[in-house]
Amino acid sequence: MHPLHQFSPAVYNWIGSTAATCTTISFLPQLIRVWRRKSARDISLLMFLFFSFGVACWLVYGIGIGSGPVTAANALTLVLAVAILVLKLRYDRTSPRSNADTAVSKATPIKVTPIK
């Protein structure tokens, strides 16, 4: 029995649409978080380089096979992913290194005194 017979095609279309919506909009809270914190040290540059290139390929694929939903979802995801990538490159240059960085770097030892 073909798996599609377990549910109607309409159910699978609905599941696919939910999947595309969730994976696309998920990058919006990440963009907002990086923008608010002005920090993206914990985010992997390599992840967003690979991911952006992959989504660009999905976009070409969507246009190529003439699929509106694939094209639209990946166009929006690409905009969000590239925006996060640009902010990461900007903040990594300007922001001070975080605890996680200084913990492994050869920083000058400092003494911290509470102000009375």
Next chain:
Amino acid sequence: MHPLHQFSPAVYNWIGSTAATCTTISFLPQLIRVWRRKSARDISLLMFLFFSFGVACWLVYGIGIGSGPVTAANALTLVLAVAILVLKLRYDRTSPRSNADTAVSKATPIKVTPIK
């Protein structure tokens, strides 16, 4: 003219495979970065909740339509995304707050003196 006629279907299959490979493996460097730094403050919890749910839907969709590549790619992506999510939840509880957090929190003001 149908867009597929611009290139052969084999070309679009190749572009689609490249896209799936890049978007899937992109989460591996992110997982490694979080694991090494023991920090995931800049990563959005909401992003990985939405993304993991979306990928789980893609997985059900892949199984449902009987697509091996969609099922395999999303199964691997789900494992990586959930692993990042679990590490974020763990490190956010145990690690000290980063510069970006303390900058907006009502922390006790401190004086930093270099040790001579």
